Amino acid sequence: MNKKSWLTGLFIIILASIAIIARIYYINALMSEVNINEEIYNAAKVSVGTNGLKTVFADGIHIESLYICNLYFAFLIFGNFTVAGVYLNVVYQVLTVLLVYIVLKNLTNRYIGFAGSLILAIFPMYIESLSQVTMFHMMLLLGAMACTIVVLIVRLLFCRHTAKDSREEQQRMSSIPDAVTDQKETEDTACALPDTSMKEIHYDDLDKVQYIENPLPVPKRKEHKEMDYAFEPTDNDDDYDVKDITGKDYYDIE
Numbered sequence: 001m002n003k004k005s006w007l008t009g010l011f012i013i014i015l016a017s018i019a020i021i022a023r024i025y026y027i028n029a030l031m032s033e034v035n036i037n038e039e040i041y042n043a044a045k046v047s048v049g050t051n052g053l054k055t056v057f058a059d060g061i062h063i064e065s066l067y068i069c070n071l072y073f074a075f076l077i078f079g080n081f082t083v084a085g086v087y088l089n090v091v092y093q094v095l096t097v098l099l100v101y102i103v104l105k106n107l108t109n110r111y112i113g114f115a116g117s118l119i120l121a122i123f124p125m126y127i128e129s130l131s132q133v134t135m136f137h138m139m140l141l142l143g144a145m146a147c148t149i150v151v152l153i154v155r156l157l158f159c160r161h162t163a164k165d166s167r168e169e170q171q172r173m174s175s176i177p178d179a180v181t182d183q184k185e186t187e188d189t190a191c192a193l194p195d196t197s198m199k200e201i202h203y204d205d206l207d208k209v210q211y212i213e214n215p216l217p218v219p220k221r222k223e224h225k226e227m228d229y230a231f232e233p234t235d236n237d238d239d240y241d242v243k244d245i246t247g248k249d250y251y252d253i254e
Contacts, residue, residue, distance in 0.1 A: 034082045
């Protein structure tokens with residue numbers, strides 16, 4: 001079982017127990033008199049006298065007829081309209097406390113909902129209103145039911161919208177690794193292919209160039225020849241006559 005669901009169930013049991021115990025104590029120890037609405041009492045008494053609820057719904061279904069119908073079934077259990085009206089108020093109030101908890105829990109969180117509904121469950125003026133057998137508690141319960149339905153519908157729509165945004169975000173995040181993988185594969189493919197782009201050749205790279213052998217026919221290479229003296233001169237043979245060329249130009253040498 002989910003931990004949060006278990007905690008919510010525990011809070012509901014505690015609230016219902018406190019609300020019932022406080023009201024039973026008030027009825028048995030503190031309540032001195034009960035005031036029942038005379039119009040409701042007469043209508044309920046007439047329905048009992050005619051052995052049915054035909055007269056109650058003679059004018060159609062409305063709030064008063066619904067309350068008298070509930071009061072009639074409570075009378076069949078307790079045998080007294082006054083006692084039936086008081087314990088019917090107890091049922092209305094306990095259900096209202098639980099519905100307030102549901103509303104506050106959905107609007108805020110379960111702890112604030114528990115605190116707010118607990119205050120309502122033990123609120124003295126609200127407990128003392130048990131002695132007034134009127135339609136007030138049933139109308140308050142219907143109002144709480146309407147608020148609960150509205151809050152639950154809004155919460156459901158909000159959860160659907162949030163879940164949709166979450167799925168879209170998850171799909172977007174899952175598509176990012178695929179794009180990165182595709183880009184990486186493209187880069188790896190580009191690295192695997194030879195680079196056919198033109199590059200600048202530097203002078204330092206010339207010694208690294210390996211030329212292929214020319215397949216075309218070429219002239220036969222000439223043999224390298226060296227020229228040398230016909231004889232090796234010696235120290236006695238390397239003297240040259242030098243005439244006096246004072247006052248003459250080099251062109252005048254004979």
